[in-house]
Structure formats: C-alpha cells, structure tokens
Amino acid sequence: MAEIQLKHVTKIYEGGSAAVRDFNLEIHEREFVIFVGPSGCGKSTTLRMIAGLEEITEGELYVDGEYMNDVESCDRDMAMVFQNYALYPHMTVFDNIAYSMKLKKVPKGERRQKVLETAKILGIEDLLERKPNELSGGQKQRVAMGRAIVRRPKAFLMDEPLSNLDAKLRNQMRTEIRSLYKRLNTTFIYVTHDQVEAMTLGTKIVVMKDGVIQQVDTPGQLYHYPVNMFVAGFIGTPQMNFLEADCGIRDGKIELITKLGTLVLEKEKGDVLLKEGYTGKKVVVGIRPEDIYDEEEMVKKYPGAQVKTKVEVYEMLGDKCCLYCEKNGETLTASLRSDTKARRGDDITLVLDLDKMHVFDRDTQMAILH
Numbered sequence: 001m002a003e004i005q006l007k008h009v010t011k012i013y014e015g016g017s018a019a020v021r022d023f024n025l026e027i028h029e030r031e032f033v034i035f036v037g038p039s040g041c042g043k044s045t046t047l048r049m050i051a052g053l054e055e056i057t058e059g060e061l062y063v064d065g066e067y068m069n070d071v072e073s074c075d076r077d078m079a080m081v082f083q084n085y086a087l088y089p090h091m092t093v094f095d096n097i098a099y100s101m102k103l104k105k106v107p108k109g110e111r112r113q114k115v116l117e118t119a120k121i122l123g124i125e126d127l128l129e130r131k132p133n134e135l136s137g138g139q140k141q142r143v144a145m146g147r148a149i150v151r152r153p154k155a156f157l158m159d160e161p162l163s164n165l166d167a168k169l170r171n172q173m174r175t176e177i178r179s180l181y182k183r184l185n186t187t188f189i190y191v192t193h194d195q196v197e198a199m200t201l202g203t204k205i206v207v208m209k210d211g212v213i214q215q216v217d218t219p220g221q222l223y224h225y226p227v228n229m230f231v232a233g234f235i236g237t238p239q240m241n242f243l244e245a246d247c248g249i250r251d252g253k254i255e256l257i258t259k260l261g262t263l264v265l266e267k268e269k270g271d272v273l274l275k276e277g278y279t280g281k282k283v284v285v286g287i288r289p290e291d292i293y294d295e296e297e298m299v300k301k302y303p304g305a306q307v308k309t310k311v312e313v314y315e316m317l318g319d320k321c322c323l324y325c326e327k328n329g330e331t332l333t334a335s336l337r338s339d340t341k342a343r344r345g346d347d348i349t350l351v352l353d354l355d356k357m358h359v360f361d362r363d364t365q366m367a368i369l370h
Contacts, residue, residue: 264304
C-alpha cells in the first residue's frame with residue numbers, strides 16, 4: 001500500500017507546451033483515485049510521471065514520504081496496466097503472468113503458486129495454457145491485470161484499461177475491477193475519459209482540464225456540488241443544461257429571466273444572489289435533465305419554476321425517455337418518465353426542480369448557488 005503526494009508538479013515538453021500545471025494532490029493508502037477529463041487534459045501524463053515513465057519538469061513526488069523524482073520506474077514498486085494489453089504473443093497466459101517473477105529469479109515453485117493464486121482471483125484458471133491469440137478482449141485484459149497483480153505492488157496504475165472493449169464488456173470489467181480493488185485492499189490510480197467509469201469506480205475523483213485540476217471530490221459531491229461549469233457539464237449523462245439568465249428583482253423576490261421562462265427563487269437562494277450583488281447582471285442557470293418534470297400536477301404546483309419549449313427529438317429508453325427541446329435559440333434536454341405524452345413537434349411546459357438548480361457566474365463560470 002502506498003501514500004502518494006504530488007506537490008506543484010508540472011510537465012513541460014520541448015517547445016514549451018505545458019501538459020500538466022501546478023498539480024497538487026494527496027492520495028491516501030487504499031484509495032481508488034480516478035483521473036478523469038477530456039483527451040489532452042494531462043491525466044495520462046500525470047499517471048506516467050507517478051510511474052516514472054515521464055520526467056517531472058517541476059515539483060515533487062513522494063511515495064510513503066520518500067522523494068521519488070529521481071527514482072527509476074522499476075524501483076518504485078508500482079504496477080501499470082495500459083490500454084494496450086502488451087502481452088507476449090509467443091507465451092502462454094501462465095508465462096505472461098509469471099514473466100516479471102522469472103526476470104527476478106523467483107523460485108519456480110513460488111512463481112507457480114503466485115500465478116495460480118492470481119488466476120483464481122481473476123477467474124482465468126482454465127486459460128493458463130492458452131496463448132493471447134486464443135483469448136477475447138476481456139480475457140486479454142484480465143491477463144494484463146494478472147501480470148500486475150502477481151507482483152503485489154504498493155500501487156496499481158491503470159491507463160484507460162477498458163477503452164478497447166465493447167460497452168457490455170466494459171460494464172462487466174468495471175464490476176470485476178471494483179471487486180478486485182476490494183479484495184486486494186491497496187491503492188489504485190485509474191485514468192479514464194469516461195465519466196461513467198469514474199463515477200462507478202472511484203472513491204475520489206480528480207477532474208482535469210488543460211493540465212489543471214478543476215475539482216477533487218467524491219462522486220456524490222462532484223455530481224451534486226460541482227465547483228464550476230466545466231465540472232457540472234462533464235459529470236452526468238445526459239449532461240447538465242445551461243441557460244443564460246438575467247437576474248432581477250420584483251415584489252421583493254429574485255427572478256432569473258431566461259429565454260424559456262422566468263424562474264422565481266425561494267428567499268434563501270435569492271438572498272445569496274442579492275448579497276453577492278448579482279441583481280441586474282447576467283448569470284447561467286444549470287439544471288440536470290433528470291431534475292426536470294412534465295407531470296400536470298407538478299406544472300400546477302410550481303408556477304414559478306416553469307419553462308416553455310418545443311420537442312425537437314424524442315428518444316424512448318425503456319424506463320425513461322429523453323426529450324431534446326429548443327425554443328428562442330435555447331436548447332434543453334429533459335429526462336422524463338417513459339409514460340410521458342410529449343412527442344416530437346409538441347409545445348410543452350416543463351417544471352425545473354429549483355432545489356436542485358445551480359447558478360454560475362457567466363464570466364468566471366464558477367458556482368454561485370448549488
């Protein structure tokens with residue numbers, strides 16, 4: 001198990017492009033930490049710096065309190081699983097898993113015992129005599145993980161290990177990785193661009209953009225309390241809706257006037273905007289598709305939370321349906337119950353759950369209200 005600290009870590013490549021900038025993070029023992037963000041955000045580069053595969057331009061890396069910047073990757077006691085399985089095609093599964101122990105001259109009997117134990121953990125005992133070309137994608141990924149597990153390292157580093165698998169197999173492998181984490185009870189650091197993987201696997205998620213940490217938090221906190229519009233839009237499927245609004249005051253109540261309708265805030269939320277000086281200014285309203293309703297009783301009950309729009313696309317998804325709406329140049333996605341009567345081309349009234357609404361500063365894109 002490893003406790004890892006990154007202090008003001010920066011990676012600048014030749015030519016001056018910065019892949020990672022002033023990265024500060026503390027990873028505790030037994031945490032499952034996810035680096036997530038769009039392509040090019042610096043998440044894989046950060047992982048490779050931890051592994052020792054990339055040099056750190058500036059800053060410091062510590063593992064269990066030991067300064068690691070100048071320590072070779074082979075001496076860091078970390079095991080890495082890549083997107084590319086990188087199995088030796090001429091070797092059996094057994095030999096692929098045992099190869100690192102063979103290089104270290106681990107006795108043959110001990111090697112066999114550890115391979116069998118690892119294969120049992122991964123459920124690949126019956127594949128040990130096969131070669132990689134006889135395996136499916138999921139089986140190859142298990143072998144790649146087995147090669148890492150057998151070393152019993154301080155930390156497992158995984159760089160988008162499921163991106164080559166189809167959707168069904170990814171779901172299955174996510175469950176297996178989560179189970180593996182609980183069984184091995186050690187530190188995991190996992191890189192992905194898939195926010196579903198991040199939300200379902202991680203105990204702590206690091207959201208990155210342009211080489212900079214945007215937010216570090218638990219999955220629940222990221223979903224309910226994003227610190228800015230980027231995090232709010234990146235976490236959640238379908239992604240959060242953003243509506244430009246003018247913040248005004250009428251009859252002592254704060255109103256957010258959008259192109260789709262006027263939202264009247266309760267006193268507690270309105271007081272925050274009033275205190276922060278946003279009346280008379282433009283803000284951005286954020287609302288998740290699942291926090292929008294079209295039931296008649298909701299429309300009658302909450303007249304100050306209504307918007308009017310037109311359905312452009314209707315998608316039936318079994319237990320729910322998605323409506324993609326547009327009016328006055330403003331788009332809105334609603335995730336509704338499957339028994340909704342709304343269909344493509346309909347003009348509809350929707351109710352926003354203002355208790356779950358977010359408000360962002362239009363210029364800084366930082367959260368004002370959660």
